[in-house]
Amino acid sequence: MKYTRRDFINKSLLAGSLTLTASTVSCLQNEVKSDSSLQAPDGPKLKAGLIGCGSRGTGAVLNFLDSGPSLEIVALGDIFEDKLQKCRDNIKKERNIELDYERCFVGPDAFEKVIDCDIDIVLLATPPYFRPQHFEAAIKAGKHVFMEKPVAVDPVGVRSILINGIRAQEMGLSVVTGTIKRHQEDYKATYKKIQQGAIGEITSGNCYYNQGKLWHVNPKAEWSELEAMVRNWVNWTWLSGDHIVEQHIHNLDLMNWYIGSHPIKATGFGSRQRRVTGDQFDNFSVDYIYPNNVHVHSMCRQINGCSTNVSDYIRGTHGYTNCENTIFNPQGQVRWKYPLNDEQSNDRWYFFWRAFVQEHVDLVTAIRNNQPINEAQQIAESSLTAIMGRISAYTGKTITWDEMLNSEIHLGPKHFIMGNTSFNKSIPTPGK
Numbered sequence: 001m002k003y004t005r006r007d008f009i010n011k012s013l014l015a016g017s018l019t020l021t022a023s024t025v026s027c028l029q030n031e032v033k034s035d036s037s038l039q040a041p042d043g044p045k046l047k048a049g050l051i052g053c054g055s056r057g058t059g060a061v062l063n064f065l066d067s068g069p070s071l072e073i074v075a076l077g078d079i080f081e082d083k084l085q086k087c088r089d090n091i092k093k094e095r096n097i098e099l100d101y102e103r104c105f106v107g108p109d110a111f112e113k114v115i116d117c118d119i120d121i122v123l124l125a126t127p128p129y130f131r132p133q134h135f136e137a138a139i140k141a142g143k144h145v146f147m148e149k150p151v152a153v154d155p156v157g158v159r160s161i162l163i164n165g166i167r168a169q170e171m172g173l174s175v176v177t178g179t180i181k182r183h184q185e186d187y188k189a190t191y192k193k194i195q196q197g198a199i200g201e202i203t204s205g206n207c208y209y210n211q212g213k214l215w216h217v218n219p220k221a222e223w224s225e226l227e228a229m230v231r232n233w234v235n236w237t238w239l240s241g242d243h244i245v246e247q248h249i250h251n252l253d254l255m256n257w258y259i260g261s262h263p264i265k266a267t268g269f270g271s272r273q274r275r276v277t278g279d280q281f282d283n284f285s286v287d288y289i290y291p292n293n294v295h296v297h298s299m300c301r302q303i304n305g306c307s308t309n310v311s312d313y314i315r316g317t318h319g320y321t322n323c324e325n326t327i328f329n330p331q332g333q334v335r336w337k338y339p340l341n342d343e344q345s346n347d348r349w350y351f352f353w354r355a356f357v358q359e360h361v362d363l364v365t366a367i368r369n370n371q372p373i374n375e376a377q378q379i380a381e382s383s384l385t386a387i388m389g390r391i392s393a394y395t396g397k398t399i400t401w402d403e404m405l406n407s408e409i410h411l412g413p414k415h416f417i418m419g420n421t422s423f424n425k426s427i428p429t430p431g432k
Contacts, residue, residue, distance in 0.1 A: 038357045040068030040364035048121040049075035049103075049114040051134055053087035056148055057125030059356065060178075061087070062094055064123060064146070067360035075103040075117040077110030078126075079230060108416055115141045121363070122146075127233040128153050128241050129412050132160035135376075139164045142171060146363055148178040150249045150383040151376075153241035155407040158384045165376025174372045176363040177379040179253045183362060184355035186325040186338045187254075193336060194258060198327050199316030202259055205296035206313045207251035212304040214243075216277045225420040226413070235278025237390075238411035238423075242280045244270075244393075245386040248300040251312055252389075253382035254323055255288070255296050258314050262381045263288035263296070263388065264401045270393035272427055274303050279427050286389035298389060396430030 050061050053076055061073050073091065076099060078084040084104055092098050105113040111134050115122060122138040124131060124147035131151045138145050145168070152158045168175050181187045194202075216235050219228035233239035240246040256262050268286030275282055283301040290296065312323040321327045325338035344350045366373040384404055391409070392399040413423050 038067060038354060038361050040361045041368050042069045043368035045070045045072060046121060046364060046367065047072045047074045047119045048123055049073070049077070049117055049119040050087070050123045050125065051077045051111045051114050052124065052126030052130075052148075053078040053083045054125065056178075057123065058087045058090050060123045060125050060146065060148070060360075061091060063356045064121075064360045064364075065095055065097075066357050068364050071364065073097065073099065074119060075099075075105070075114045077105040077114035079106070079108055079110065080227075081106045108418070111137060115143060120144060120367070124148060127230065127239040128246060129157075129233075129239045132157040132164075135161060136164045139168045139171070139173060142173065144174045144363065144367055146176050146178075146360065147379075149253070149379060150241055150245050150386065151177065151379050152383050153238060153245060153387070154409045154411045155384065155387065155404050156410040158380050158387070159405070161376055161380040161383070165374060165380065168376060169372070169374050172372050173374075174363055174366040175374045175376045176359055176366075177375045178359060179250065179375070179379060179382070180352070180355040180359065181250060181254050181323075182257060182375075182378075183358040184351050185358075186351050187323060189338055190321060190323055190325055190327065191258060193327060194314065194316075194321060198318075198336065199314070199320055200318030202294060202314055202316050204294060204315045205255050205259065206311075206315075207248075207255055207296065207298050208309040208311050209243075209248040209251055209300040210307065210309045211302060212306075212308070213274070213302050218277075224418050226416075226418050229421070232277060235275070235280055236425075237278075237280055240280070241383070241387065242284075242390050243302050244281075244284045244286075244298075244300050244390050245383065247302075248284070248298065249382055249386045251300075251310075252288075252298060252385045253379070254312050255290075255298075255314075256378070256382050256385060258323060259290050259294060259296075261291050262385055262401060263290050265289040265398060266385075266388040266392045266400075267398045268298075268389045268392040269396065269430065270390075279425055281393065281428075284389060284393050286392060288385070288389065394428035394430065 048064055050057050065071055076084055076087060084106055088099055103117055115137055121144045124134050128150045131147060135147060151161045214234055217232040229236050266286050266288050268284055270281040270284040273282050282303050286298040288296040288298055314321050314323055319329045326334060327336040329335050388399050388404050413421055
């Protein structure tokens with residue numbers, strides 16, 4: 001069966017027979033700041049449950065609690081007990097909240113037990129491989145959702161997110177995702193200027209996420225093969241999507257946002273040179289072609305000792321922008337800059353920190369004002385954009401959007417059971 005963008009907007013798909021069953025930023029996310037100036041409106045108590053108790057999940061809980069009054073975290077779930085206990089301890093330490101052990105669930109089915117609790121909102125922060133299954137379960141249960149990026153590691157997972165995003169819209173549920181730039185004040189102000197024609201017609205873009213390696217976990221003798229992989233998830237493509245999907249998605253999502261479309265074609269290359277674990281590449285370079293022949297050069301690298309660069313540029317017929325806070329004329333002179341007060345000028349991360357809380361402010365505000373917001377389609381499209389680039393680099397072939405949208409590629413084990421695995425773990429070789 002061939003799927004088109006229109007198919008996923010068509011309500012009838014929900015009634016059909018189709019069944020489609022989650023650095024610099026990473027390090028900074030381990031620290032969580034509270035900002036009392038960010039507040040959603042008050043209202044009836046909203047209770048949330050967290051699925052995925054790593055550092056980002058713990059951060060999401062604290063950001064949620066900081067986003068307004070009458071908010072409560074009541075349930076935790078994770079595959080591993082030590083991860084859950086560390087999260088529980090951090091919540092106690094940071095916010096003096098001690099969660100009842102009866103609502104702390106461990107194991108592959110922990111997500112079901114969290115969703116079955118008396119909660120209004122589910123926070124999804126597991127490795128991306130699990131996101132489609134968890135999102136589907138949350139929406140079927142009628143829960144509002146915050147889910148971290150990316151939301152899938154393969155095209156099958158993307159289609160599941162698209163379909164359940166439509167279900168959420170039909171049910172009046174709100175869905176907010178961890179694409180922080182779309183919630184960051186200076187980026188939003190710059191985007192508005194670009195939409196008003198500040199650089200003319202968009203002609204091209206560049207985006208970069210070049211940095212050192214993240215982390216890896218060496219296996220222990222008492223762990224099964226699958227447990228070792230999940231604990232080392234950021235190094236395995238089936239769990240993370242590779243770093244072009246797991247991390248560079250921030251930049252690619254920004255390109256889609258500013259250009260107002262997803263790419264229609266991608267040609268890329270990459271290589272593995274320094275990694276000591278997993279099956280991922282160290283670097284990617286991709287030429288994305290958007291409608292109207294707009295080219296975006298995407299580059300990401302995770303190798304220690306190399307030049308770092310995390311930035312974005314959109315170029316137009318009358319100038320260009322760094323997308324964050326500045327617009328330049330064609331000669332490179334500043335035409336407009338986001339106005340900063342003294343506090344903002346002295347804190348490079350001021351808007352960055354606020355955006356983590358703003359995501360939850362936006363979610364809680366939408367729920368309490370009964371004005372649902374739904375970011376499922378945009379994050380699904382950005383995830384597929386990154387997957388396109390990865391598969392083009394892995395294969396050495398030009399990949400089209402329609403090929404990806406209709407692909408039956410599915411990564412990971414067919415049945416998730418702790419133990420040894422038999423699925424393919426070889427490193428891709430372009431041209432084969």
